Amino acid sequence: MQLVSLDDIRTAADRVRGQVLRTPLLPAPWADTDRPLWLKPESLQAIGAFKLRGAVNALAALDERAGAQGGAAGQGGAAGQGVDGQGVAARPSVVAYSSGNHAQAVACAAQRLGVAAHIVMPENTPQVKVEGTRMYGAEVVLVPVGERESAAYRLVDELGAVLVPPFDHPDIIAGQGTAGLEIGDDLPDVELVLVPISGGGLASGVGTAVKALCPNATVVGVEPELAADAADSLRAGQVVEWPVEDRVRTIADGLRSQPSELTFAHLQAVVDGIVTVTEDEIRDAMRVLATRSRLIAEPSGAVPLAAYLHRSGELPRGRTVVVVSGGNVDRAMLADVLG
Structure with missing residues (x-):
């Protein structure tokens, strides 16, 4: 299996430049002095989330291939491209599935x-994410x-149409890698x-x-304890599946x-390892981000900050970057967390 390379990520960076925000590293002056902390606010x-990087790269790459092939079939589960009356490759519609x-x-x-x-979303997706998707003109299909x-x-x-998967594609991985x-x-x-892990x-x-x-540098993934399938998988050396009814217990709906x-x-x-955090620790990290760094x-x-705050004994010390992957939180949940 061919893995994404640094060159692939650099190519993705060229594609997404000007289309996504180059988020800063924000120092956290309230952090432990022996563990200097910077936040990467993809929110x-x-x-409101890092996912724009992968989506922009994937669609831009698809567009490039359509133009280069003049209507030849796409890749990775994609349907064939059409050709308009002038012989120009037509842009196919796209389909994605996602929790938000x-x-x-x-x-x-x-x-x-x-x-x-056309976007397929679970029926329990937070309304803020459904509304955000429709705002961009997509047709939302809600399913169990x-x-x-x-x-x-x-x-x-x-x-x-062409499927644009949420993580299972080299173009998506390269885009997120930017x-x-x-x-x-x-x-x-x-x-x-410290980076969250869901689909990976x-x-x-x-x-x-x-x-x-x-x-x-050490790269550590962080998962909720209630959806720790990747941690189990790394320990087992193979993908370990958790029933969906177990994974949906966590408030971290994006994971x-x-x-x-x-x-x-x-x-x-x-990835050098994975640590897991509790639901209460996730809520505490949300409060800290909101009150100390003014980040929603x-x-x-x-989740990654929860590991920094509550799993320090499981982590190496030193200059740390926490990837704050998204900020699309339901208003009622945010109000409850901030109390």
């Missing part, structure tokens, strides 16, 4: 390209939890990077970039997916 992206942030990212990227987007993938594939067949590229450029002496696309991309640019064979291969190569984070985005 500041236009759609990837949905908004694909909808936003598709709107910019003038492409129709556990059926989003199969429903998406049915739409691909019915519409002759965040790691920025970390390596902005803090080349970083010693620890972000950790795969960030880990690949950080390990290439900062070979002495309820499981790694694919592709992302798991990357995790094995570039959704539960999934706060």
Whole structure:
């Protein structure tokens, strides 16, 4: 299996430049003095999450291939491209499945390209993410939890569309890896990077970039205890599946997916370990981000900081970057967390 390389991530950076925010590293003066901390606030992206990086790269790459092939078939489960009356490759509609942030990212990227987007989302998706997806002109299809993938594939067949998966594709991984590229450029002496893990696309991309640019850095994934399938998988040396009814227990709704064979291969190569955090620790990290750094984070985005705050004994000390992956939190939940 071919893994994404630093060159792939650099190519992605060229594609997404000007389309995604180059988020800063924000120092956290309230952090432990022997564990200097910087926050990578991907919550500041236009759609409120890092997912815009992968979506923009994937759709831009698809557009490039369509133009280069003049209507030849796409890749990675994509349907064939049409050709308009002037012999120009037509842009196919796209389909995505997501609990929210990837949905908004694909909808936003598709709107910019003038492409129709159909997004399959679980019925229990926070309303803020459903509304955000519709805001970009996408058609949202709500389905029972556990059926989003199969429903998406049915739409691909019915519409002759192209599937843009949330993590299981090299273009998505390379796009997410641009965040790691920025970390390596902005803090080349970083010693620890904490990144959330769900399907594994972000950790795969960030880990690949950080390990290439900062070979002495440690990359640690963080999961909720209630959705710790990736931690189990790394221990077992193979993908371990958790029932969907177990994974949906966590408030970190963006971390309820499981790694694919592709992302798991990357995790094995570039992630040094995984720690898990409790639901109360996630809530505490959300409060700390809001009150001490003035950052609104959704539960999934706060998970890495929860590890920094509550799992210090399991982590190496030193200059640390926490990736705050998203900020699309339901208002009622935020009010409850802030109390």
